[in-house]
Amino acid sequence: MTDIGILGTGAYVPDRVVSNDEVSAAAGVDDTWIIRKTDIRQRRWAAPDQATSDLATAAGRAALASAGITADQLSAIVVATSTPDRPQPPTAAYVQHNLGAAGAAAFDINAVCSGEVFALSAVESVLARRGGYALVIGADLYSRILNPLDRRTVVLFGDGAGAMVLGADGRGARIRHLQLHTYGELADLIQVPAGGSRLPCDPAALEAGLHYFTMDGRAVRRFVEDRVPQLTKQFLHEAGVVPDDISHFIPHQANGVMLGTVFADLALPHATMHLTLTRYGNTGAASVPITLDEAARTGAFHQGDLILLAGFGGGMAAGFALVEW
Numbered sequence: 001m002t003d004i005g006i007l008g009t010g011a012y013v014p015d016r017v018v019s020n021d022e023v024s025a026a027a028g029v030d031d032t033w034i035i036r037k038t039d040i041r042q043r044r045w046a047a048p049d050q051a052t053s054d055l056a057t058a059a060g061r062a063a064l065a066s067a068g069i070t071a072d073q074l075s076a077i078v079v080a081t082s083t084p085d086r087p088q089p090p091t092a093a094y095v096q097h098n099l100g101a102a103g104a105a106a107f108d109i110n111a112v113c114s115g116e117v118f119a120l121s122a123v124e125s126v127l128a129r130r131g132g133y134a135l136v137i138g139a140d141l142y143s144r145i146l147n148p149l150d151r152r153t154v155v156l157f158g159d160g161a162g163a164m165v166l167g168a169d170g171r172g173a174r175i176r177h178l179q180l181h182t183y184g185e186l187a188d189l190i191q192v193p194a195g196g197s198r199l200p201c202d203p204a205a206l207e208a209g210l211h212y213f214t215m216d217g218r219a220v221r222r223f224v225e226d227r228v229p230q231l232t233k234q235f236l237h238e239a240g241v242v243p244d245d246i247s248h249f250i251p252h253q254a255n256g257v258m259l260g261t262v263f264a265d266l267a268l269p270h271a272t273m274h275l276t277l278t279r280y281g282n283t284g285a286a287s288v289p290i291t292l293d294e295a296a297r298t299g300a301f302h303q304g305d306l307i308l309l310a311g312f313g314g315g316m317a318a319g320f321a322l323v324e325w
Contacts, residue, residue: 004124005172006164006323007069007133009293010062012055013044013160013280018143020155027151034155039256043158043281045143051085052161053094056139059161059289060099063135067165067172071101075132078123079108080115080285082314083140087195095137105130112190113252113313114180115285116162117321121178127168137163140284145192147212156255157213158281162289173307177239177322181231182315186223189216190314221258223316229265232310235320246271247305248295252312253277253287271308274300285311301325 019042020031034040046055056079064071077099079092092106105126111118116138123134139161146154166175194210195201201211236243249271251259256277263273276291283290288311295301302325309321 003168004127004166004175005168005170006175007167007172008063008065008067008165009163009289009296010059010064010066011160011162011290011293012058012062013158013290014046014050014055016045016047018043018045018158023148023154026148027154029151029155037257038156039278040156040281041278044160046141046159050141052081052083052139052141053085053091053098055141055159055161056081056091056095056137056163057098059139059163060095060135060137063163063165067133069133069165071099072103073133074101074104074135075130076123076126076134077101077104077106078119078134078136080111080119080136080138081108081140082110082112082115082284083142083145084108091139104135111285111317111319112315113254113284113287114311114315114317114319116288117178117309117311117319118180118317120166120175120321121180121319123166124178127166131168133165133167135163135165137161138285138287138289140286142213142284145211145213147209150212152217153213153215156282158283160280160283160286160290162286162293164289164292174324175321176324177235179235179238179320181318183317184315186316189219189223189316190214224254224258224312225261225265228262228310228312228318231318232266232308232320235322239322241306241322243268244270245306246308248301248307249273249310250288250291250295250307251310253280253291254282254313268308272300
């Protein structure tokens with residue numbers, strides 16, 4: 001068991017509710033098709049004047065209030081995102097300034113939809129060296145990079161942010177074990193082709209639509225259904241627990257139909273799987289902390305419950321955390 005505890009959680013989703021009917025027409029599908037394929041009914045999209053740092057700041061404030069600490073007590077702010085405000089500087093720098101956390105080291109992590117769990121692992125090292133408290137935020141604003149004609153992606157994604165305050169002061173839910181995986185040979189399954197040093201986002205790239213998010217949906221689903229159950233069982237074994245011990249499963253909110261298959265394969269007989277995707281869609285790195293925050297605030301967790309967090313997605317990557325409430 002690590003010495004790091006989750007002292008508070010928070011979340012933020014934009015006000016604008018986007019129905020299946022709104023995204024389906026241009027993509028050539030309908031509400032029935034989206035529900036049958038994904039179990040998503042609606043999602044939230046940011047206002048034109050909102051950026052990822054705005055969503056992250058709101059979630060961070062909620063988490064600080066939940067933890068009962070102030071921003072000037074933070075040693076670190078880590079933002080997990082694959083949709084930063086700008087390629088540079090890090091989105092976390094804007095969040096640090098917005099919160100008034102001048103003493104906090106601030107940096108981003110991009111592990112796409114596994115980002116929040118990867119960030120938890122990074123924060124362990126930061127707190128071991130600097131002490132104090134850390135704010136870990138998963139935040140993504142995918143609506144800006146979706147091709148409205150691509151039914152494989154535009155129906156799935158929403159915008160949002162979720163946050164956790166971590167500390168080593170003996171309080172809170174204990175992070176008992178963490179495990180991270182990356183399969184770089186599959187990196188091109190999920191990508192935004194243009195906008196980096198490999199392919200700048202020049203007029204030709206824009207004309208070709210290479211600035212949009214792309215995903216090989218079938219290959220991604222095979223990766224998740226084939227590898228996530230296997231990796232989860234390996235993780236639980238290394239953590240010294242058995243499937244019967246798990247009370248709650250909080251996965252990345254990728255696709256409700258796919259998650260149903262994965263949850264059945266995991267065979268966690270006493271666990272509740274928590275889902276927020278029906279209302280918020282796939283919010284990238286935000287999906288795990290948003291779902292954790294909602295479950296915590298509705299009183300779903302009890303002292304001693306073991307909670308399994310599972311992030312998976314672009315990279316391809318997967319990250320797991322075992323939390324004792």
